[in-house]
Amino acid sequence: MTLGPEWALDWTRLTAQAMTEHRAELIELDRQIGDGDHGENMFRGFSAVVAKLDALAEPPTTVGDVLKLVATTLMSTVGGAAGPLYGTAYLRAAKVTMVDDLDGAGVVAMLEAGLEGIVVRGKANPGEKTMVDAWTPAVAAAVAAARDGATPTEVLTAAAGAAEQGAKDTKDLLATKGRASYLGERSIGHIDPGATSSALVIRAAAETAARVAG
Amino acid sequence: MSAPASVALVLVSHSRELARGAAELAAQMAPGVVILPAGGTPAGLGTSFDLIFESLVEATDGGRAAVVLTDLGSAVLTTEAVLDLADEDVVARVRLADAPFVEGAVAAAVAAYGGAGLEAVRAAAEGAGAVFAGAASAPRVAATDTGAVADTAGGAQRELTLRNPLGLHARPAAELARMVGGFDATVTINGVDAASVLELMKLGATGGQHLVVRADGPDSSAALDAVARAVEGGFGEA
Structure with a gap:
């Protein structure tokens, strides 16, 4: 089985639903170590994405078409750092998904491109209590799964589990990038909101893959 | 009055009021220099991709160059994302200054008013931080009585x-x-x-x-x- 534009649409809508359901949680996480707007920003951004999907005249023909629309919409509608960070991640991911439906290796390439976009834009390294700390283990798990011949769904499921663990593990980290870095030592003991929303995005990808591809 | 400045400024802030205030302050010292505030989002605090994009297009209109000053982190990220996607001929005429927002804007505006080029305006903005950092210990030249x-x-x-x-x-x-x-x-x-x-x-x-x-x-x-x-x-x- 491979994952095509239909999956990408389902993934995007489920992500929007997850941002709605976790809006308050993300706001609270960000209030503890940031400016408290991450939940609101992600909710607003993905709501705008869904509105754009609803208004599409032609159905998208590739996964990349969907991801590019997500990228440009998030950049325009998410006010915080998450806008350019997610925007660049989706844009890079779109570039490698513009032709074929995704097999296991295609999913890995998409996730790798997403992580690369976040690193290029945010210049963060693993261990600095950012989105990178969810994406880095997710990509590593995806690479390992694909090497063993896993299906796209299995690759995404492995990535989602690793992203969730990575997000949890940000609790003990000291923030050295982003708004939380102003707090210094006081950032320790709180889970990073960007890593948390990243895990939600990747989990939504895995769940929808299981639905459409099994 | 010097010739119309060839370098414009774009002031990117999370706050609409902060960007407007800095633009007003800088403009007072540099009449005629194009200084565009690009602060906030339609929803309030934050940085707007669209607003920064439009401001850069306007700032670089007619062959002008532009120096961008930013406040906190995501202002930089959003500006860089805009520059990733903007036309190459616009990007080639834009420089992002790593400078204190208010002091940098004032210094850059005065430099642009004086006819400085793109790199010199950016340098003026980036030098502004060092100027103020040294202010507390700056030597004051003693007054003397010799004249003329x-x-x-x-x-x-x-x-x-x-x-x-x-x-x-x-x-x-x-x-x-x-x-x-x-x-x-x-x-x-x-x-x-x-x-x-x-x-x-x-x-x-x-x-x-x-x-x-x-x-x-x-x-x-x-x-x-x-x-x-x-x-x-x-x-x-x-």
Whole structure:
């Protein structure tokens, strides 16, 4: 089985639903170590994405078409750092998904491109209590799964589990990038909101893959 | 009045009010320079991809170059994302300054007003942080009583006394910096570069203080005369 534009649409809508359901949680996480707007920003951004999907005249023909629309919409509608960070991640991911439906290796390439976009834009390294700390283990798990011949769904499921663990593990980290870095030592003991929303995005990808591809 | 500035400024902030306020402050010292505030989002605090994109397009209209100043982290990220997606001919004429928002905007605006090019305007913005960081320990040149004009090694020097009570605060400092920028001469006041509004403000010179003005270069005597007229006229405040 491979994952095509239909999956990408389902993934995007489920992500929007997850941002709605976790809006308050993300706001609270960000209030503890940031400016408290991450939940609101992600909710607003993905709501705008869904509105754009609803208004599409032609159905998208590739996964990349969907991801590019997500990228440009998030950049325009998410006010915080998450806008350019997610925007660049989706844009890079779109570039490698513009032709074929995704097999296991295609999913890995998409996730790798997403992580690369976040690193290029945010210049963060693993261990600095950012989105990178969810994406880095997710990509590593995806690479390992694909090497063993896993299906796209299995690759995404492995990535989602690793992203969730990575997000949890940000609790003990000291923030050295982003708004939380102003707090210094006081950032320790709180889970990073960007890593948390990243895990939600990747989990939504895995769940929808299981639905459409099994 | 110099020729229309070839470098515009775009001030990117999370806050609409902060961007507007900084633009207003900088514009006061640099009439005619295009200074575009790009602060906030339609939803409130934050940085807007669309607003920054539109501001950059407007700032670089008609072949102008533009220097962008930013406040907190995501202002930089959003600006970089815009530059990733903007047309190459626009991107080639835009520089992102790593500078303190307010001080950098003022310094860049005055440099642009004086006709500085793209890299020089960015350098003026980026140098603004160092100027203020050193302000607390800056040496103050002691006042002396020797007067009149003294020719020294091809240049000229003159001592003046500040007439207006507030001395070299922002507006007069900007007036002097703009003025000396128009002469083919290197002018210093109490040892600092008189073409730098921030260096002049850093002197903290108030009414009654003596200034040692030195000029070197072909226009040195004309520059000294102009500075003397402005100082002795109390910048219209005395």
